[in-house]
Amino acid sequence: RLLTAGLYLLCLVLVASYTANLTSDLTVAKSKNVISGIDDIKSGKIPFNRIGILIGTANEEFYLREISSSSRNFYPLKSRKEMYDSLVNNLIDVTFNDAGVAEYMTNNIYCNATLLGEDFNKGIFGIITPKQWLYGQDLDVHILSLKESGDLDNLRRTWFQ
Template sequence: MSLWYSIGNLMGYGGDMQPSTAAGRLLTVGLYVLSLVLAATYTANLASNLTLTKSKNIISGIDDIKNGMISPSRIGISLGTASEDYYLQVISKGSRDFHELKSQQDLYDSLLSGVIDTSFMDIGVAEYITNN
């Protein structure tokens, strides 16, 4: 068996000769199985990567929260702020179904631990936090 025959079998070409011994046939079957496993593994990995990339929920603004793209229990809002008033009046119509945040550290901890997916706040506060 030559290297050319082995590579030809892995690539699906087949080669110019056919094995005549039992060992050659066994090696050919092994090469076919190996090429099948490699192709299946590559296909599964590619499909998995494409699926994970498309399945992430990315919001672009407050309208996505209003339209229910995120569960209300996964939205964190600081208590006693204008954001809380806005959420209660405009988004939830008075229902306190959000995750209550008591401090900025609580906001960070909740985001990092996966308790909440998003939070929104006044632009002045957001700019201050972002810049400092």
């Protein structure tokens, strides 16, 4: 009886150990991303028809110029809502978006989406204002002073990360 109880406990420990290792391996495998950044997209790790691009935007121009050599082989999207819905519904695997907008959307609205890679076109962003706006020059000067003092990075960390 003692030998049977010992074998039973040994089997129980072995099964528990196997289950824990299997769970750990599956968790690690699931958490690894297929791609790690823009270079993986350029190298074709994702099928081009699974890359969603918002048509009529600078992202489309970037894709055509830098990735597909002017070939429109992407999944065309008409709005940002369609972009995120297509990601969530697995119609597309990847999309490009402005870093600030993407960080806000993935942190606050589409929490099951993930940002991958580094910003690949840093420093280029815009604020839309009317043409010949009276305060345009003042806005430029103030944004530049915020950037030079580091306050712009602090605001970005506070509100988007």
